[in-house]
Amino acid sequence: MAGNAFGSGGTTSKAANAAFKSQLNKVYAWYTGGFLAFVIVLAILEQMGLPRTWIGFIFLIATVALYAGIGVMSRTSDASEYYVAGRRVPAIYNGMATGADWMSAASFIGMAGTLYLTGYGGLAFIMGWTGGYCLVALFLAPYLRKFGQFTIPDFLGARYEGNAARLVGIFAAILCSFTYVVAQIYGVGLITTRLSGLAFEIGIFVGLGGILVCSFLGGMRAVTWTQVAQYIILIIAYMIPVVWLSVKQTGNPVAQVAYGFQLQKVTELEQKLIDDPKEKEVIAIFKQRSDALAAKLKDVPAALAADKTAAEAKLAELKAANAPVADIQAAEKALGAVPATEAAAKADWTKAKAGADASAKPLAGMPRHAAQFAGNPDGDAAAQKTFNESRRNFLALVFCLMVGTAALPHILMRYYTTPSVKEARESVTWSLFFIFLLYFTAPALAVLVKYEVFTTLVGTPFAQLPQWIADWNRVDPALLSVVDVNKDGIFQLAEMKIGGDIIVLATPAIGGLPYVVSGMVAAGGLAAALSTADGLLLTIANALSHDLYYKMIDPNASTARRVAISKALLLIVALAAASVAAQKPADILFLVSAAFSFAAAAFFPALTLGIFWKRASKWGAVLGMIAGLGTTFYYMVTTQPWLRGIFGVTSPIELWFGILPISAGVFGVPIGFAVIIIVSLITPAPKQEVQELVEHVRYPNLNTSRA
Numbered sequence: 001m002a003g004n005a006f007g008s009g010g011t012t013s014k015a016a017n018a019a020f021k022s023q024l025n026k027v028y029a030w031y032t033g034g035f036l037a038f039v040i041v042l043a044i045l046e047q048m049g050l051p052r053t054w055i056g057f058i059f060l061i062a063t064v065a066l067y068a069g070i071g072v073m074s075r076t077s078d079a080s081e082y083y084v085a086g087r088r089v090p091a092i093y094n095g096m097a098t099g100a101d102w103m104s105a106a107s108f109i110g111m112a113g114t115l116y117l118t119g120y121g122g123l124a125f126i127m128g129w130t131g132g133y134c135l136v137a138l139f140l141a142p143y144l145r146k147f148g149q150f151t152i153p154d155f156l157g158a159r160y161e162g163n164a165a166r167l168v169g170i171f172a173a174i175l176c177s178f179t180y181v182v183a184q185i186y187g188v189g190l191i192t193t194r195l196s197g198l199a200f201e202i203g204i205f206v207g208l209g210g211i212l213v214c215s216f217l218g219g220m221r222a223v224t225w226t227q228v229a230q231y232i233i234l235i236i237a238y239m240i241p242v243v244w245l246s247v248k249q250t251g252n253p254v255a256q257v258a259y260g261f262q263l264q265k266v267t268e269l270e271q272k273l274i275d276d277p278k279e280k281e282v283i284a285i286f287k288q289r290s291d292a293l294a295a296k297l298k299d300v301p302a303a304l305a306a307d308k309t310a311a312e313a314k315l316a317e318l319k320a321a322n323a324p325v326a327d328i329q330a331a332e333k334a335l336g337a338v339p340a341t342e343a344a345a346k347a348d349w350t351k352a353k354a355g356a357d358a359s360a361k362p363l364a365g366m367p368r369h370a371a372q373f374a375g376n377p378d379g380d381a382a383a384q385k386t387f388n389e390s391r392r393n394f395l396a397l398v399f400c401l402m403v404g405t406a407a408l409p410h411i412l413m414r415y416y417t418t419p420s421v422k423e424a425r426e427s428v429t430w431s432l433f434f435i436f437l438l439y440f441t442a443p444a445l446a447v448l449v450k451y452e453v454f455t456t457l458v459g460t461p462f463a464q465l466p467q468w469i470a471d472w473n474r475v476d477p478a479l480l481s482v483v484d485v486n487k488d489g490i491f492q493l494a495e496m497k498i499g500g501d502i503i504v505l506a507t508p509a510i511g512g513l514p515y516v517v518s519g520m521v522a523a524g525g526l527a528a529a530l531s532t533a534d535g536l537l538l539t540i541a542n543a544l545s546h547d548l549y550y551k552m553i554d555p556n557a558s559t560a561r562r563v564a565i566s567k568a569l570l571l572i573v574a575l576a577a578a579s580v581a582a583q584k585p586a587d588i589l590f591l592v593s594a595a596f597s598f599a600a601a602a603f604f605p606a607l608t609l610g611i612f613w614k615r616a617s618k619w620g621a622v623l624g625m626i627a628g629l630g631t632t633f634y635y636m637v638t639t640q641p642w643l644r645g646i647f648g649v650t651s652p653i654e655l656w657f658g659i660l661p662i663s664a665g666v667f668g669v670p671i672g673f674a675v676i677i678i679v680s681l682i683t684p685a686p687k688q689e690v691q692e693l694v695e696h697v698r699y700p701n702l703n704t705s706r707a
Contacts, residue, residue, distance in 0.1 A: 017419060021090045032232050038062065043516045052515045056195035059519040063233065063526060064209065070229060071222040089224055091423040095430020097224045098414045100231035100531035102129075102435055104180070104592060108234055108528035109187055111439070112507075113500025115446035119369035121390075122446070124397040126439045131398070132405020133435065137428040140406055141415040143611045145424040146697045151539070152409040152603060153547040159610045160618045161690060163552050168625045172602035173409045173543045175629070176595045177536045178577060180410075183591035184533035185581040190501060191526045193475055195519065200476065201582045207526065208578050223534045230527035235437055237524025241507045241517060242441055245448040248511060259444035262451050267370050269454040273493055274362045282485045282494040286360035293353040297346065304338070304345045311335040355497070364494050369450065389658035396663035397593070403669055404596025407603035409543075410535040449503055452510050453493075460491045468509035472502055480506075537577075541570035593662045594636060601628035601668025605676050611698065613680075614691040620680030628672025635664040 042055060089097065107129075115122035147155055153173055157166030188207030193200050246255035249262060273279055296303035315331040339345035358365040367374060373394065375386030405411070415424045457465070462484050472480040479499040482491065505525055508517040545566035550557050557565075602625050609616040637643045639653050640661035659666060685691070 091426035099434030128401025597665030605672035624676030632668030
């Protein structure tokens with residue numbers, strides 16, 4: 001056994017594994033106590049006058065340094081340790097590491113925010129993601145562990161006889177993992193900026209250092225033990241503000257129990273806000289703005305010329321009258337804001353109209369929190385169509401997230417790290433438990449925050465709004481902006497635009513907690529984003545170094561060379577992902593959901609049929625993966641605004657059955673299954689030894705050897 005707490009090298013006896021687990025229990029017990037003590041000391045220092053900026057930097061530096069320390073202690077060049085942590089991670093710790101690997105920025109930051117903005121509709125994420133782990137436990141994890149490879153492309157190459165399926169698997173693993181990791185690094189930049197005050201683009205690369213130091217030095221071994229530490233931080237950070245809000249509002253510390261009572265109050269407040277004359281006044285102003293922008297868009301050249309002429313005339317008038325400098329500067333700014341070209345004007349006005357349309361609806365465009373679906377099944381034809389499409393999208397999203405969860409390469413890789421098939425099964429159970437703790441809390445958090453906003457913010461004079469609004473506006477005005485639209489000096493709900501990505505991070509401030517708790521929550525979000533980013537980057541680097549380089553290009557490469565190449569590729573991929581994230585391509589939740597659709601369409605049919613149908617052939621798998629992934633990608637490119645812009649798609653958006661691009665995998669998965677089955681039936685069957693291996697993996701006690 002190694003000289004550090006996290007062990008080293010190779011297979012060990014049961015007694016050694018028991019001793020190793022006992023050692024881990026002691027290490028992480030001390031670690032948890034130390035983290036709580038660290039937070040208490042910082043809270044005391046805050047009361048003694050420690051500046052908030054310092055608290056943010058201390059949390060940022062201390063947590064990243066902690067993860068770096070684990071990475072240094074767990075550094076390795078051993079292939080088994082680097083790729084699968086020596087296959088010696090106990091089930092409970094693998095479950096905790098999987099929980100952290102799973103609790104991405106989307107779960108920690110975006111989940112409660114989505115529930116806040118969409119109400120019932122956001123439950124699709126919880127149902128899909130947790131349901132996916134049931135599929136993992138039943139259909140994939142134990143069987144993949146029995147096959148014994150290092151990665152998913154490795155399994156595809158072994159099961160489907162060669163490099164064709166492996167190569168498609170490598171491409172798909174890189175595509176879905178890269179899309180996912182961009183979302184994580186975006187979250188890292190958001191949190192680092194909040195903690196340190198650095199510019200968003202700089203914050204991304206600062207946080208990137210924390211991601212790289214673990215996966216770069218120690219591969220899966222370092223990532224595993226870091227993720228256990230990160231899970232402890234993120235779950236403590238998530239729970240404390242929720243308990244506080246629950247006690248503050250209801251006197252009950254169990255937020256999950258108080259949730260139903262507060263939802264009823266929120267429903268009553270929603271009706272009150274819908275009937276509020278001041279809210280209607282603001283909505284009417286936004287409606288006027290939308291109508292004015294619609295008129296401009298009917299004749300863009302004339303409207304642009306008129307705007308420019310009016311802005312120039314106003315500036316000339318102020319200068320001629322020797323107006324105050326501030327007024328002249330404001331007029332110059334207004335002239336500078338006039339779009340330079342007709343194309344820019346059309347883009348700006350279209351975006352502004354979409355924003356005005358969203359704000360020109362009751363409850364700032366949010367649906368009623370408890371309303372199941374949009375529209376009305378008993379209403380007119382339009383209302384019935386809206387209801388049916390809303391329900392269809394809910395079910396499609398649940399399906400994509402469930403199947404995508406069961407096929408994500410960086411999650412399935414975790415079950416290669418356990419000592420046995422039995423512990424692989426047990427670790428899925430532990431994973432579900434650790435994930436359940438957060439997912440069972442997120443709906444309560446969304447309702448508690450919404451109640452706080454409705455009761456303490458709405459109706460407050462603008463001069464008395466809490467400091468957190470100005471702080472988040474400085475981080476990114478697109479995430480939070482507040483404007484006195486009707487000039488009455490009083491805050492109305494329709495006057496705030498808020499992004500779901502800041503709800504959790506702002507919860508401590510919304511609840512009036514000390515800033516140290518805000519720092520702790522940001523550190524928890526950072527842990528969630530870093531832990532998932534570590535696993536994803538490792539998946540990409542391993543796909544390239546192990547599956548592409550070692551298995552296909554240089555099978556004689558030494559262990560040290562393979563690990564060195566993996567580390568170099570990991571650095572390149574991380575920098576590329578950070579560069580994309582710095583462009584703020586789309587919101588976190590869309591990027592994550594796109595990754596799930598890609599994984600579902602590319603891997604789920606090939607993995608499940610490869611395990612449960614011995615007749616599934618090489619060319620069936622290859623063409624099935626290509627067809628499923630291709631269908632999903634095509635649908636996203638033709639229907640998702642950001643991707644349409646990237647690929648220059650100008651044709652009108654045509655949704656299939658009204659399904660939104662976030663659920664594109666619902667088309668790719670059945671096509672993948674159909675193609676694999678049809679092609680497998682018309683092409684030669686796999687070799688006898690491959691079919692016997694499939695039988696043995698599913699029925700280990702069955703004698704499949706030939707006489």
